[in-house]
Amino acid sequence: MRFELTILGSSSALPTSERNLTAHVLNVYERFFLIDCGEGTQMQLRRTRIKFGRINHIFISHIHGDHIYGLFGLLSSLNLLDRSEDLHIYAHEPLRKGIRYIIRNYEGKFNYAIRFHPLDEEQQQKIYEDLRVEVYSFPLKHKIPSAGFLFLEKPRELNIRAGYVKKYDIPVSKIHEIKNGADYRTQQGEHIPNHRLTEPPYKQRSYAFCSDTAYWEDIVPYIQGADLLYHEATFADEHKDQAEYTLHSTAREAGRIARKAEVAKLIIGHFSARYKEEQITALVNEAREEFGETLPAHDGMVYSIEPYRRDHH
């Protein structure tokens, strides 16, 4: 039942000795979703002991080098590791051609197929769904088309309280109904209302990834109430003009988005290499003036969202 983010790289365009280029892995029930694939992603997967073979879906926010140059090596390694299952890549259309170019010129034929899914530049779109999770893309604001992603756990059934199946001798045939909200009548005719039999389901957990982007309130509805938001915070207040010019965000702006979207927790990252590690605290403090629940990203960071229940109504 894991819903767990691992940050592989938290630098902006220039890596530092401490920070690799952008890549995240979200583990949803042991499905591993890779988000962005900056240079060095495969080495960071090795270091964090995430098996390459578990990754079936790669989401690319935008086609800037620092978010994609790890893709070619990873695709090559998957082939060397005898992958045979399809690999799905969700990215803006122009990357399709680039991947094809690299493979044709430097790799040769792969043992597995790449399924390319172009992202909509203009509007929110459901791009993936399975039994456990839905993934949405939505437009950010950057120099080139850039997408945010929302990973939303699917609603789960009610849980029957431990011991009640035995206590009331509930037949297996009724369990599905009860989990979906039905009351139960015992063989003795006693009516047991559903809320006594069941516990509320876990809340749908969610993770929103927003990088690269300028400060842009239009994204708020897409990420409203997320359990965890990663928002880029390339610059400190003192370089606000740089942020505006390059269509990046300041840490304070990331905090403001988190506050407006009423998320539970904010992680900021994609820090400019100009800031030394000891200066990152200043960025966090600027974000916290807007939104207290802010953490700085670091490479190898793991953030787990535990299952939690809604209050019973």
Place this chain on the structure above:
Amino acid sequence: MRFELTILGSSSALPTSERNLTAHVLNVYERFFLIDCGEGTQMQLRRTRIKFGRINHIFISHIHGDHIYGLFGLLSSLNLLDRSEDLHIYAHEPLRKGIRYIIRNYEGKFNYAIRFHPLDEEQQQKIYEDLRVEVYSFPLKHKIPSAGFLFLEKPRELNIRAGYVKKYDIPVSKIHEIKNGADYRTQQGEHIPNHRLTEPPYKQRSYAFCSDTAYWEDIVPYIQGADLLYHEATFADEHKDQAEYTLHSTAREAGRIARKAEVAKLIIGHFSARYKEEQITALVNEAREEFGETLPAHDGMVYSIEPYRRDHH
């Protein structure tokens, strides 16, 4: 007067948590020559504190992904760092187009020019020369055209023995002649033979890089007597058939080349990811049965060749 190798990556096609993909830096008198540029090279440069801006020449052995996928990110970072000087790349012709493709599609215009120098696939060739060093390429034997590189320090002048300029009152105008072998006649008419005035020059130091390649004795003349040879050793004896099939070398074969070429020291690397760190010792031992002076490469390894004098004849 440094002549110093730093190994940034020592893995073969698949990186491990300990080993990055192939890249070496040779520091010759504070000129930094980059040899191969596997994914992660720029991060490894950060970790080893080698300034990107000091690299003006990049030598690429062959166009397999694990030797080139760090190039795109490095070129991009050099641009972000406001490089303006030309950057020289020495590689087989097809890479020229690939670099152009990536820059055009994902980078836009660079502030600096890339000068591409195609390598000769067929024969030894002097590809670079400055006041301190000459660089030669020569063909290796691999699935695609692959080149070895020899870095050869230029011969230096004789050194005048400390104190002799003062003792014999040698005028500055004569010093250049003496350093080039002339005897000296003092104002009192005494004849001082050159060998009393001077010490022999330092021997020309040399570094040979041979990766990727099958065992191939044809390379021996090109690397004869090198102070340091890096030779790939992808496989152990037990996988000799794999080495033959993939046109790579075993550690033992690397040792045999070192012995035949009478080099002073051998470093083996480019180890298959199938070998765990504790198994590398076995590869080293196999190489040492052919050539005692063998060391295993590891990422971050620095090997300095100190200046040393020839015997006076």
